[in-house]
Amino acid sequence: MRQNLSILVENQSGVLARVANLFARRGFNIESLAVGTTHNPEISRITVSITADEEQTAQIVKQLHKLPVVLKVKRLEKDAHFSRELVFIKVTCDSVTRTSVLQIVDIFRGHIIDVSPSTATIEISGSSDKIQALTELLVPYGILEMVRTGLIAIERGERVLSLDS
Amino acid sequence: MNGAQTIVSFLQKKGVNPAFGYPGGPILVLYDAIYQADFPHVLTRHEQGAVHAAEGFAKVTGKPGVVIATSGPGATNLVTGIADAFLDSVPLLAITGAVARNCTGKDAFQEADITGITQPITKYNYLVMDPADLQSTLEEAWNLTTEGRPGPVLVNVPKDILAMEIPEKASAGAGIMRHRPPRKKVETQVLSVFEALKKSKRPLLLAGGGVIISDGASQLMQRFVEETGIPVATSMMAKGVIDSHHPQYLGMVGMHGTPQANSCIGNCDLLLVVGCRISDRIIGDPAKYNTNKDRVVIHVDIDPAEIGKNIRPTIEIEDDAANFFSHVLRHMPDYNFKTAWAEWISSLQIKADRFHKITDELVCLNDKLLPEAVVHEVSQAYKGMNPILVTDVGQHQMFAAQYFEIESPRSFLTSGGLGTMGFGLPAAIGAAIAAPDRPVILFVGDGGIQMTIQEFGPLKNLGLNVKVIIMDNQQLGMVRQWQELFFGKRYSQSILDNNPNFIQIADAYGLQGGRATNAQEFRDNLAKMLASKEPYVLHVMLDVQELVYPMIPPGKNPDEIIMPGM
Numbered sequence: 051m052r053q054n055l056s057i058l059v060e061n062q063s064g065v066l067a068r069v070a071n072l073f074a075r076r077g078f079n080i081e082s083l084a085v086g087t088t089h090n091p092e093i094s095r096i097t098v099s100i101t102a103d104e105e106q107t108a109q110i111v112k113q114l115h116k117l118p119v120v121l122k123v124k125r126l127e128k129d130a131h132f133s134r135e136l137v138f139i140k141v142t143c144d145s146v147t148r149t150s151v152l153q154i155v156d157i158f159r160g161h162i163i164d165v166s167p168s169t170a171t172i173e174i175s176g177s178s179d180k181i182q183a184l185t186e187l188l189v190p191y192g193i194l195e196m197v198r199t200g201l202i203a204i205e206r207g208e209r210v211l212s213l214d215s
Numbered sequence: 216m217n218g219a220q221t222i223v224s225f226l227q228k229k230g231v232n233p234a235f236g237y238p239g240g241p242i243l244v245l246y247d248a249i250y251q252a253d254f255p256h257v258l259t260r261h262e263q264g265a266v267h268a269a270e271g272f273a274k275v276t277g278k279p280g281v282v283i284a285t286s287g288p289g290a291t292n293l294v295t296g297i298a299d300a301f302l303d304s305v306p307l308l309a310i311t312g313a314v315a316r317n318c319t320g321k322d323a324f325q326e327a328d329i330t331g332i333t334q335p336i337t338k339y340n341y342l343v344m345d346p347a348d349l350q351s352t353l354e355e356a357w358n359l360t361t362e363g364r365p366g367p368v369l370v371n372v373p374k375d376i377l378a379m380e381i382p383e384k385a386s387a388g389a390g391i392m393r394h395r396p397p398r399k400k401v402e403t404q405v406l407s408v409f410e411a412l413k414k415s416k417r418p419l420l421l422a423g424g425g426v427i428i429s430d431g432a433s434q435l436m437q438r439f440v441e442e443t444g445i446p447v448a449t450s451m452m453a454k455g456v457i458d459s460h461h462p463q464y465l466g467m468v469g470m471h472g473t474p475q476a477n478s479c480i481g482n483c484d485l486l487l488v489v490g491c492r493i494s495d496r497i498i499g500d501p502a503k504y505n506t507n508k509d510r511v512v513i514h515v516d517i518d519p520a521e522i523g524k525n526i527r528p529t530i531e532i533e534d535d536a537a538n539f540f541s542h543v544l545r546h547m548p549d550y551n552f553k554t555a556w557a558e559w560i561s562s563l564q565i566k567a568d569r570f571h572k573i574t575d576e577l578v579c580l581n582d583k584l585l586p587e588a589v590v591h592e593v594s595q596a597y598k599g600m601n602p603i604l605v606t607d608v609g610q611h612q613m614f615a616a617q618y619f620e621i622e623s624p625r626s627f628l629t630s631g632g633l634g635t636m637g638f639g640l641p642a643a644i645g646a647a648i649a650a651p652d653r654p655v656i657l658f659v660g661d662g663g664i665q666m667t668i669q670e671f672g673p674l675k676n677l678g679l680n681v682k683v684i685i686m687d688n689q690q691l692g693m694v695r696q697w698q699e700l701f702f703g704k705r706y707s708q709s710i711l712d713n714n715p716n717f718i719q720i721a722d723a724y725g726l727q728g729g730r731a732t733n734a735q736e737f738r739d740n741l742a743k744m745l746a747s748k749e750p751y752v753l754h755v756m757l758d759v760q761e762l763v764y765p766m767i768p769p770g771k772n773p774d775e776i777i778m779p780g781m
Contacts, residue, residue, distance in 0.1 A: 064342075068334060075335045105523060112520035118339050118359065 052081070053107050054133060054203050056211050057096040057114060058122040061087055065119050069096060072117065078102060078110055082135070082178075084200035093121065093213070097133075097202045124211050126203055133203035136175045138163075139185070142192035143170035151191060158184045169194060218349055218377040219248035222310065225353045226254065231281050233257050233648065235265040235272070239285030240325050241374035242312030257648065257677070260669035262289050264641040266296025267667070270305045271645025274628045275603060277430065279306040279360040280645065286312045287325030290371070291332065295635055298336040300367040302632025303452065304428060306360035307367035309333075315375040316344060330371050340369040346376050347384075364518040365428060401534045405546045408487070408530065411511045412443070413550060415485035417559045420445045421468060424452030424631070425490015425517060426536040427624045433457065435540035436489070442544070444553035446563055448476035450491050452631045455621035465563060469497045470767050471613040474778050475566040477767060481774030489515045490536045493525045494632070499770045501525045515539045570765075573780045578618060582733040583758045586611060586686055589737065590618040593656060593684065596741055602654040603628065603646045607639030607663030610692035613763045615658045637666030640683065644670060647679035654680055661687040661714050671724040674750050681750050683728075685717050688757045696762050701769075721752035728752030 059065045066085055073080050082099040102110065107125060114123045126133075143151050144167065151170055155162060160174035174184060178201065185193070205211065216224065222245060226234060233255035238246040249256050259265040262284045269280030280300075284293050290311040300307040314323040330342040338359050341352050349372065356368040412418060420440065426432045433456045440447050440463055448465045449456055451472075457464050466473035468480050480486065480497070491497070498504045505527045514521075514528040517535040522528050532539060553560075578591035590611075604619050605628040606612040612629055621627045628646055630638040643657040664685050674681055694709040721728040727749060731737035737755060744751045765778040 064330075067331075071334055105527075109520065109524055112522075116338070116518070116520060118355075 051101065051103055053100050053102055054126040054131065054201065055098045055100070055107075055111070055114075056124045056126060056203060057098065057120060058088070058211065058213065059094050059096060060119040060121065061092050061094040062119065065094065066096070068117055068119065069098075069114070072113055073098070073100070073110065076110060076113055078106065082200040084202045095211075097200070099201050121213060122211065126205065130209075131203050131205045133177055133201050134175050135178060135181055135198050135201050136173070137181050137196065137198040139172045139174070139188060139193060140169055140195040141172065141188050142168060142194060144168055147191055151188070154184070154187050160184065216381055217244070217248070217379060218346060218372060218381055219245040220252070221349055221381045222353065222372070222377075223248045223252045223254050225350070225357075226281060227252070229279075229357060231255075231279075234281040234283055235259060235268045235645065236283030237262045237265055237285070237289060239289045240287075240312065241314055241377070242283060242285040242289065244374065244377040245283065245310070245312065245372075256283075257644075257673060259641060259644075260672045261667065262292035263295055263637060264644075264667050264670040264673075266293045266307070266309065267299070267635075267638050267641035268645035268648075268670075268673075269307055270296060270300050270303075270638075271605065271628055271642030272649045273300075273305050273307055273645075274303075274642070275625050275646045275649035277306070277361075277428070277625065279308045279357065281308045281310070283310045284312075285325065286314055286329070286374075287327045289325075290329035291327055293329075294332060294336070295633075295637075297333055297367045297369065299630050299633040299635045299638060301336045301338075303630065304365050304424060305367065306365035308356060308360050309367060309369040311369065311371045312377065313342065313371045313373040316373045317375070319373065329369065333367075333369050336367070337369050338366040340371065342371045343373065343376055346379055346381050349376060349381055364425075398533045399531075401532060401539065401542050402546075404530060404532050405542050408513055408532075408543060409546065409548050409550075411485055411513060411530065412445075412487075412552065413548075413555075415511065416555065417479075417483045418445050418485040418487065418556065419465075419479045419483040420447040421450070421480065421486060421488045421491055421493075422447060422453040422456050422536075423450045423489065423491020423493075426453050426456045427490075429490065429517070429536035429538075432490075432536035432540060433624045435537055435544060437461075439540050439544055442547055444556060444560070445487070446479060446556075446560060448472070448479060450497060450631075451616050451629065453491070454616060454627040455624045459620045463560075465567065467616060468773065470499075470769075471617065471763050471765060472767075472776075473567070473617075474570050474765055474776050474781060475563050477765070477773035477776045478566055479563055481772055484509060485511045485513070487513045487515075489539060490517070492516075492521045495525075497773075498526060499767055499772065503772060569781055570778065573778070574618075580734050580737065584731065584734070584737060584755060585758050585761055586614040586688075587618050587761075589684075589686065589755055589757065590614045590658065592737070592741060594619040596745055597654055597656060600654055601626065602656050603650060605629070605639055605643040605646055605655060605657045607657075607659040608634045608636045608693075609660045609663060610688070610696065610761075610763050611658045611660050611686035613693075614686075619656075619658075636660075636663040639663055640667045640670045640674070643681045643683070644674055644677070644679060647681045648677070651680070654682065657681055657683045658686055659683065660692060661685060661689060661711055661717075662691045664717065665714075668720065671721060671726060671752075675724045675726050679750055680748050682744050683721075683750065683752045685752065685754045686757055687714065687717070687754060688759045688761070689714060690759065693763070699762070700766075717752065717754045726750050726752050728754065730754040730756065732756045
């Protein structure tokens with residue numbers, strides 16, 4: 051089962067390594083990880099995506115709480131949160147294929163952010179499923195490079211993850 | 216004040232007496248401050264000795280043990296002891312010197328990333344990079360060692376920070392309120408505990424090391440045990456939590472526990488676990504144990520991550536042992552548990568009687584010098600003196616756990632989780648410093664003693680009342696036992712038939728000692744040992760064939776225990 055966790059941590063050096071090490075040491079495989087500071091510069095937010103069952107997830111949440119720099123951990127309920135990744139894809143693309151690549155990118159609401167005589171660079175954000183679908187369509191054109199940020203997620207509605215919540 | 220003086224003054228304020236350690240390169244500034252302040256410090260002969268001595272001190276007192284080492288090899292020599300303290304929940308503050316900040320990351324002389332290395336085996340660790348953080352870091356580290364579940368914390372301080380003036384106006388430490396998930400109220404859960412106990416026909420209370428660590432918990436537990444009549448077993452780490460002759464005490468559970476305790480944990484319909492992680496040495500295969508869906512498991516632990524980690528709980532209670540028992544005692548229902556459990560208790564009693572009939576024979580001392588009998592004789596000799604028993608790791612450790620009567624909590628010191636050979640001698644030194652008025656008995660194998668034998672040095676210098684009993688079967692006994700039982704008697708690298716003359720080594724260090732090859736020599740030595748307040752090294756030539764029983768073969772259920780004669 052895919053599980054997304056939001057973790058608030060103190061914004062200091064080495065924190066990401068501690069969190070990542072904890073997952074590794076307890077035998078959990080991180081599928082995706084994103085980290086950045088929040089509106090409070092003292093706090094960073096990590097979004098981790100793992101494949102784990104109920105008991106394993108409960109255990110990793112408890113272990114995370116034992117790290118003093120971990121301030122808050124939240125398991126994001128399925129269907130109660132949005133998740134997005136930002137991706138750049140550089141594909142082979144010349145004057146012959148440019149129109150069809152553009153059409154595909156349009157359908158997925160992506161953008162072409164750079165074009166050269168033989169390449170096009172696409173920017174797309176979306177759920178992992180959407181990115182997977184786009185990638186599959188672009189494979190025949192020849193994907194030269196791909197880089198993604200890792201999943202970030204936020205809950206729907208009035209639910210807020212903060213130190214006071 | 217410079218950084219080093221700040222540290223020494225901090226340790227003085229916390230009442231640290233003594234610190235254990237070993238000097239070297241970057242930590243020299245701190246050792247200069249120790250010299251100038253005449254701060255109490257014990258010099259071991261290896262950093263591993265220092266860290267185990269600090270553990271021994273902490274296990275006896277419950278206060279953080281403090282160990283100091285230099286950068287690089289000094290710090291890496293602490294690693295085994297830090298891991299040991301982590302698995303046995305021992306409060307330990309390790310202070311290491313690091314290379315100067317302008318050398319950090321340059322692979323400077325004696326640089327090793329000890330903060331990185333010890334990250335997975337400490338509760339938390341720090342590399343102090345801002346002199347203004349030194350004071351607050353020490354304070355936070357000190358508190359962390361004993362807060363909640365105790366454990367090791369490491370503070371790594373670069374040499375230039377040790378030598379520089381520390382600003383008066385120190386940083387306040389982490390400015391952010393650290394959040395923890397709120398604990399469930401124990402009061403509301405106590406009622407469900409009694410509900411479950413009323414429904415149970417075959418209950419067991421399993422006490423772990425957490426009951427030893429939690430102040431006052433053992434007396435409260437004893438009251439709970441007496442008022443309910445519940446049978447009680449302990450993990451090895453909880454030895455001393457209850458009088459070993461208590462009629463409801465079934466003994467130790469686990470791989471080398473008693474048949475009655477193991478049969479009970481295998482067959483109970485309710486397991487009340489307090490302060491125990493139920494490791495693989497207790498339940499061989501948790502997955503198999505979890506398949507019994509009818510068993511109610513009530514798991515009480517100060518560390519919520521232990522609950523549900525190995526076995527699946529029915530009721531989860533996040534609390535320390537003393538709090539838990541005082542809550543349940545306050546809410547004792549008017550109900551006669553003893554009648555309800557009479558049948559269960561008498562069936563356990565029958566098993567216990569059969570087992571004791573066998574062990575009563577094993578503990579009779581004769582010229583074969585069976586380890587069971589040797590441990591029993593020493594135990595009887597020190598009975599009533601509230602001795603501190605320290606072990607190393609291996610067969611003798613199990614014999615000591617099985618046959619030595621522990622009279623109070625914090626009096627059985629052993630490397631339980633990590634199984635560290637070489638732990639015994641330095642830990643006994645730490646214990647003797649912590650409790651100078653009590654006899655300290657160390658059982659150690661001929662393998663283990665050779666791992667930290669250099670600590671005969673401080674033992675002699677300090678003249679500590681430690682009795683070192685070398686249980687010599689000229690082999691790595693536990694390794695050989697496994698090879699005999701599970702590896703077709705192929706004794707690969709486990710025979711030590713070229714051991715040195717341990718008594719001559721002791722003599723070279725200026726220590727008293729003697730050798731026993733038969734019952735009479737053993738008794739003569741024991742009498743000398745008892746009469747002396749000085750260290751004594753007793754070298755016992757054991758029966759080499761004896762194996763540790765009972766034994767649960769690895770991966771088997773607790774009730775599949777093997778005991779010859781039963």
